[in-house]
Amino acid sequence: MARVSAREGFHEWACFDSQQSGEKALKAILLVQGKTGVTSHSLLELLREIEKERPDLHSLDEAAKELDRHYIATRYPDGLPGSYTPGTFYDSKDSDRCIALCASILTASASTVRGSLPT
Helix, strand or coil, X not given: CHHHHHHCCCHHHHHHHXXXXXXXXXXXXXXXXXXXXXXXXXXXXXXXXXXXXXXXXXXXXXXXXXXXXXXXXXXXXXHCCCCCCHHHHCCHHHHHHHHHHHHHHHHHHHHXXXXXXXX
């Protein structure tokens, strides 16, 4: 979805889609770890919980922090300073970066989940 949003010029939505995809991927790891009922939307908070069992995933912290910054600001007109709206504030550089950060989380999550499933 993020790539489609970016291609169509909706860079704010591409950033939000990237955050949402990262959130779902991290929640998949938590489910595999047997943790249910996780309600946080913060990628960094989710990652901290994951890292209790998988400290090797600490390398994703910066990606999680950056994507967390786009959870509110991409959707609400008053989430940005001044008179900027998400549609006028975000550009292709932002969406490209968010998509790349999300890809790193998706790759690590897929590998983690695959490695946790019975064969």
